[in-house]
Amino acid sequence: MIEAALRPTSIAELISWALAGRLGSEAATLRASTAFRTTYGTQHVGRNRHYRNEVLSIRVGAAVGSCGLEPHTAGADLIDHCVAATVADLLEHPVAAVRIAALDAYLMHVRPHPHAGGAHGAQLVIDGPTSLTKSRRRASAVIDLLPPTTTKVLVVGVVGSLLAELRARAIAYLPCDHAGGVTEWGEPVFESVEQAPTDYDALLVTGMSLGTETFDELRATAMRHGLPLVLFAQTGSAVLPWFLGAGVHAVSAEPYPFFSLDGGPSTVVAYRELS
Known part of the structure; x- marks a missing residue:
């Protein structure tokens, strides 16, 4: 092993x-x-x-x-x-x-949750009477993984509830998604990380970066600049905890079925960097 x-x-x-x-x-x-x-x-x-x-x-x-x-x-x-x-x-x-x-x-x-990658995650139950309530509670759990000193986040993979939670906490963000367009609040979405300004102090990245084969590059960027990288992972929820302490600060791991597919309680596992 x-x-x-x-x-x-x-x-x-x-x-x-x-x-x-x-x-x-x-x-x-x-x-x-x-x-x-x-x-x-x-x-x-x-x-x-x-x-x-x-x-x-x-x-x-x-x-x-x-x-x-x-x-x-x-x-x-x-x-x-x-x-x-x-x-x-x-x-x-x-x-x-x-x-x-x-x-x-x-x-x-x-190595199933809550011990993916040899780490020890905290299991969080996400519940609510509506899909929006669950989405907001899941977003809160994800944003809690950012360092408390974070002032501006590069968000790779635009999710409305995550942006809403950042707004509620007065944390600035740079939304990035290959689909482009605008956010719900009319803000332009950068189609690539290269197009975004570089004045951010943390990265918040979807696990879908595994499927688009951009995760390694994003992790290298975080390591090169000494910035915390937090991942919200439905894709690869058991994969990404293996990189804790190697360029990854924290992971919100959400195995199938995801919170939006189930009307009842869902479990999210919060992993933090290995000590």
């Missing part, structure tokens, strides 16, 4: 550890029993913005791993190709979303 103090330097290295059996069960001996795509739209009552999301999920044993998808990028053929495949094969799949969903499932299998 891996020593708790040893951290991977990239997603590719973490995948290589899984393939080499360094993290637990041999990936070649495990198979995906189920693969499925979740497509859903959300507009909270009282909000004026509609979101549409697609997620690829893969089940290994009792564990389900997930990766967000760009719309219409995962058809039935891709789903069928994942079913009954070995985890080793899926970790070397040409589609990044398959690799990440498989890695997430594998790591959930060998």
